[in-house]
Amino acid sequence: MRRAIFGLPVSASDVERLPADTGPTDFVRLCGALIGKALADHIGSFTLPEISERITVPDGGVDGEYTTPDALSVPETGGLIGPGRTVFQFKYRDVGAADRKKILQGIVQKLRKEFPRVAPSCDRYVLFTNLELSGTQPRRLREALLESYPAFVNKPIVIRGAAEIALALNLTPHLRHLFFAQGGLCTLDFAQDELKAAYQKIGWPPLVDREQELAAIATFVNDEATRLLLVQGLRYVGKTRLVLEALRLFGARVVWASYPDTASVDLFRDLDSADAKIILVVDRCDPVSFRDVAERARERRGLKTIIVGLGPGPREVTKDTDLLPVAALDDQGARELLAAVAPGIPFMQQSWLVEAGGGFPGSLLHVGALFKESRLSPGRQPHDIQKRLGLLLEEQYLSALDPEPRRA
Structure with a gap:
């Protein structure tokens, strides 16, 4: 994925030409984040969707699918979220692996084959593709869907190509930073996958005996008056896992910085100016980096910051910092x-x-x-x-x- 200069907009070409090695995963995560943002805006649900059925296809791409678990009672606006149940499909293709015309034809054939399976169970349909669609191409995709299942003719069909996805990202600064800006930021689900990979040989058991700590983090997130939380404890005490689990219900709002040097002043300023109520998590902070990150966080008006690490000495934690010590298990x-x-x-x-x-x-x-x-x-x-x-x-x-x- 192209790493843009901080703050610059992304283009349709940036979305279209995701690298072949990470592009499929990045594209599915990107679309999931956009859906999560839309769900947060419309119904106040901040949980990131769990997209399943990632199927590698022969022409250098990936197909994925997600269905809203419950029928929604919201007005129809022609966007990602609407009334009833919505089926989302994701079609990533490597534009460098085949001719563009051939790629589009392959997607058309896929849709004709798949749509009769998903259409009966939904009230709306949304297609994401990393291809930049122009001219009559969106209409061609829509016609392919309706030809395969004519009964859907009066139901909403929403198609988002590279240009529409780029526009949505540019209107949502924290997502643009997550997927395109320099700096090593990631979504909550990606941070969890990284931690799971580190413990792959050991296992991923349920979180144990952390109910009070989970409640404290939820209270911090929901308290309009608080801005900075320090989750402090020794190594291997489970701080990162605790924060990951506590923020699952708020995943669409989370920007995760795995190291403090990625949390620049510009990042704080840009996230603070976003309309969404963003939560920035800065992991692996030592006492020195805590001071810098905390100073930047205290200057924000809307952004919430959670610092995870060893933290400073007790005298350095000021009144405007909520402190959550994480102790060893009894x-x-x-x-x-x-x-x-x-x-x-x-x-x-x-x-x-x-x-x-x-x-x-x-x-x-x-x-x-x-x-x-x-x-x-x-x-x-x-x-x-x-x-x-x-x-x-x-x-x-x-x-x-x-x-x-x-x-x-």
């Missing part, structure tokens, strides 16, 4: 998490593993994984446990790095 919570990772562990062995993990969810997940793989046993001494846990962490997170970053 004995019961640690046992519950271990039971989810490695079920069937006897009580005494659980006690040994809880002590080894120290109540930190990240450590407990690794300890549980080692136990499942029979790489730990209750007969080992604590220093041996720590050594093996360290080797696992090195294997999991450092093996792909170059020698110099690994030494650092």
Whole structure:
């Protein structure tokens, strides 16, 4: 995906020519974010849609599909959201892999084949494609749909090509930054996928014993008077996972910065000027970066900022910063998490593993994984446990790095 200079508009060509390696995923996420924004504007639902059925097609593209789970009671405006149930389909094609005329013909054939399957169950239909449509091309797509299922003739059909998608992005600055601007920003679902990938060999158990913390983050989001929240705790205590889970219902409003150096002054200014109630999450903040990010956040009028990290000393947290300390799990919570990772562990062995993990969810997940793989046993001494846990962490997170970053 082209990374534009910060603040500059994107063009239809930018949308159309997404790179072949990441374009399909980027396009589906981009469309999902636009749908999420529309749902937020019309019905106040900020949850990002979970788009399924991503099917790779022979001509260098991807097909995806999403149906609104409930029939909506909203007026028809000819946009993405309308009354009843809407089926969204996504047609990404690599414009460099085939002739444009051939690509369009392939989409027409696909629509004729697929539309009779989806049309009976919906009241509206929306098609997204990364192709820049011109002249009679939108009409040709519409005719292909109606020829395959004539009963849909009086129902809304909305077609969004590259030009319409670019316009929508330029009218929604935070989405334009997420998908096209320099800076390493991402959506909530992408941030979650990254964290899941880091724990791929270990598992993704349910969040345990964090009800109070989840409620505190929800209170911060819904409180019009608050602007800055610091989620503070030691490494492996589960801060990032906690924030991800807490913001699931607000996903369409979230801009996620995985590192503090991506949260520039320009980003804060632009997000603060957006009409939408944006939540900026800045992860992996140390005490030094906290000061810079917090200073920028405090100057905003509408933007909410959540800083995740070790945070500063207690004296540096001012009155205009809400503080949410995240502590290690108690004995019961640690046992519950271990039971989810490695079920069937006897009580005494659980006690040994809880002590080894120290109540930190990240450590407990690794300890549980080692136990499942029979790489730990209750007969080992604590220093041996720590050594093996360290080797696992090195294997999991450092093996792909170059020698110099690994030494650092």
